Amino acid sequence: MDRLTLYTNPRSRGRIARWMLEEVGQPYDLVTMDYGPEMHTSDYLALNPMGKVPTVTHGSRVITETAAICAYLADAFPEAGLVPENRASYYRWLFFAAGPFEAAVIDRALGVQIPPERTVMVGYGDFDRAVATLEHAVSDTPFIAGERFSAADVQVGSQIGWGLQFGTIPDRPAFRAYWERLADRPARVRAAAMDDALMAGASHG
Structure with a gap:
């Protein structure tokens, strides 16, 4: 199975992508990125030329922009039931x-x-x-x-x-x-708790 990876920062719209990933219930890897040079390396810009987060990769596929991430994940994992009839x-x-x-x-x-x-x-x-x-x-x-x-x-x-x-x-x-x-x-609560823990860790680091 193609692996999911979320590139994010807990003080960003990446929280939307994290919530969505928790809703679909699939395992994913997390790459937490700092603002500044880390988001502008050549490797990361190859994924997201905007130099921002979130970015989600699913195998070789790259998805940016939170609405696109939500729509893609809902389609990729229909068993989660997140695409409505309407x-x-x-x-x-x-x-x-x-x-x-x-x-x-x-x-x-x-x-x-x-x-x-x-x-x-x-x-x-x-x-x-x-x-x-x-x-x-x-x-x-x-x-x-x-x-x-x-x-x-x-x-x-x-x-x-x-x-x-x-x-x-x-x-x-x-x-x-x-x-x-x-x-x-539950998915939102889990996602928020994980991102809040990252923020707390960063503030004490």
């Missing part, structure tokens, strides 16, 4: 969370101001519209693509969980209720 909502919200929604949140956190007459140029329109769109989406069904948990909830849930934790999205009842349906999943 593929339309699944793909829609998986990539909305990783694309327009994250861009809107990061721009707001960095103080980037989009002039009203230029909102048609950015994928998210404006922050309030992006937030309202996702708020409506998580209010419709228990999970983002329907009645059961899917790989898209790993991406969407991570964005909402971090947003609530760090105050980068409004603390609205729909977001809080959605996150509470995800926060205690």
